[in-house]
Each structure stands twice: as structure tokens, then as C-alpha cells.
Amino acid sequence: MKGLRIEGIAVESGGKEIVKNASLSVLPAHITALVGPNGSGKSTLLSALLGHPAYKITGGSCFLDGEDISSFPTHKKARAGLFLSLQHIPAISGVKLSHFLYKAHKAAGGESSPQEFGETLKHLAQEYAMDESFFNRDMGGEFSGGERKMSEALQMLILKPKYALLDEIDSGVDAVSLSKILRIISFLRGQGTGFLLVTHYENFLKRLSPDHIYEISHGIITQR
Numbered sequence: 001m002k003g004l005r006i007e008g009i010a011v012e013s014g015g016k017e018i019v020k021n022a023s024l025s026v027l028p029a030h031i032t033a034l035v036g037p038n039g040s041g042k043s044t045l046l047s048a049l050l051g052h053p054a055y056k057i058t059g060g061s062c063f064l065d066g067e068d069i070s071s072f073p074t075h076k077k078a079r080a081g082l083f084l085s086l087q088h089i090p091a092i093s094g095v096k097l098s099h100f101l102y103k104a105h106k107a108a109g110g111e112s113s114p115q116e117f118g119e120t121l122k123h124l125a126q127e128y129a130m131d132e133s134f135f136n137r138d139m140g141g142e143f144s145g146g147e148r149k150m151s152e153a154l155q156m157l158i159l160k161p162k163y164a165l166l167d168e169i170d171s172g173v174d175a176v177s178l179s180k181i182l183r184i185i186s187f188l189r190g191q192g193t194g195f196l197l198v199t200h201y202e203n204f205l206k207r208l209s210p211d212h213i214y215e216i217s218h219g220i221i222t223q224r
């Protein structure tokens with residue numbers, strides 16, 4: 001059965017149960033939103049689903065298109081088609097964005113040569129009205145918070161995941177960049193990607209018109 005299905009997931013960190021019995025699903029080409037106050041467990045759930053070592057899944061299962069991926073290591077989950085954009089994106093010093101994207105392209109089974117991939121990036125720069133020099137920048141301290149979110153959206157565009165978990169990809173992003181990120185989400189949705197999206201902003205939700213909205217409070221999820 002197609003879809004990302006989370007069934008009764010419980011997550012613990014620092015000896016505390018943060019997410020309790022969470023169940024939700026994300027269908028291909030659909031958007032599921034997860035909203036809730038600060039500290040309610042949104043990032044904990046998303047990070048735990050991809051196997052962040054600070055979080056321990058203590059119960060429940062996660063199915064991707066019918067396959068139980070609960071026990072997969074992070075790289076296997078990514079290869080199965082799961083993508084996570086973190087709320088706080090770590091800086092990676094000494095790595096150019098273009099190199100990172102090319103590695104992602106190859107890891108996802110892409111067959112472009114470096115030259116062909118360079119052309120792809122040129123087209124992307126044109127399509128999204130970006131300066132080509134953006135791709136030549138270091139992923140360390142050089143990127144501002146908003147630029148880092150844009151670089152995540154570009155990675156997602158290159159990887160074309162089956163299901164993308166986006167943790168506040170809109171926060172700290174200016175209006176022009178936000179429109180570009182929305183275009184990337186809409187494009188991928190049109191290609192079949194399903195989204196689980198965390199945001200604090202109703203306006204962002206409105207522009208995406210999610211198919212389902214879940215609310216989380218004190219680690220407990222309910223459907224809105």
C-alpha cells in the first residue's frame with residue numbers, strides 16, 4: 001500500500017517520553033501538515049523517524065509503501081526514499097554546495113557526468129532566478145539561516161524523495177525565497193512526492209493547502 005504510515009510511535013530523549021503513541025499518514029502527492037506549540041515534540045518526531053541518535057524510538061512502527069522501515073539505519077531509510085530537512089541545519093565546512101548536490105545526485109542513482117550536472121545547476125539557477133555563484137559557496141559558516149533552508153530545498157529537488165519531512169523549512173526565509181521553496185514543493189508534489197510538513201505559520205499552510213492537518217500537544221497527536 002502506497003504511503004508513509006506512522007503507527008503508534010513513541011520517542012524518548014534524555015530519559016523522558018517526548019512523543020506518545022503518534023500515528024499519522026502521508027500519501028504520495030499529498031501534503032500532511034503537523035502543527036503545534038513550541039516544545040510539543042514536532043522536531044523530536046521527525047528527527048527520530050530518520051534515526052537521529054539523540055532520540056530513541058521506544059514503540060510503534062513506520063511503513064514506507066508497505067515496507068516496515070522502522071529498524072533501517074538512516075542511510076537505508078534515505079535510499080528507500082525518505083528525506084528530512086532539519087529545523088536547525090548544521091553547517092558543513094569545506095564542502096561546496098555544488099559538490100554536495102552532485103554527491104546526492106549520484107547516491108540517488110543519478111547518472112549525469114560532472115559537466116552535465118553543472119548544466120543542470122545552470123538551468124536550476126535560471127529557473128529559480130538564483131545567482132549561479134550560490135552553488136559554488138561553502139556549506140559552512142558562509143550560508144545565512146535562510147540560504148541554508150534554500151539549499152535544503154535544492155537538495156530535495158535533486159534527490160526527488162518519495163516522502164519528504166520538512167521541519168520549519170519556511171522559518172527565517174524571506175518572501176522571495178519562500179516563493180521559490182513553495183514552487184519546489186509544488187513541483188515535487190506534482191511528481192508524486194508526499195510531504196509531512198511542520199510550520200508555525202498559517203499563511204504558509206494556506207499557500208500549500210495541505211490535504212490533512214495534525215496537531216501535536218505535549219507529544220500527543222490529534223487530527224484537526
Ligand SMILES: Nc1ncnc2c1ncn2[C@@H]1O[C@H](COP(=O)(O)OP(=O)(O)OP(=O)(O)O)[C@@H](O)[C@H]1O
Pocket residue numbers: 013014016018036037038039040041042043044045054087
Ligand atoms: N535531546 C533532547 N534531550 C532531552 N530533551 C529534549 C531533547 N530534544 C528535545 N527535548 C525536549 O523535548 C520537547 C520537544 O522538543 P521539540 O524540539 O521536539 O519541540 P518542537 O515541537 O519541535 O518545538 P519548536 O516549535 O520550538 O521547534 C522539549 O521540551 C525539549 O526540551
Ligand SMILES: [Mg+2]
Pocket residue numbers: 042043044087167
Ligand atoms: Mg521544532
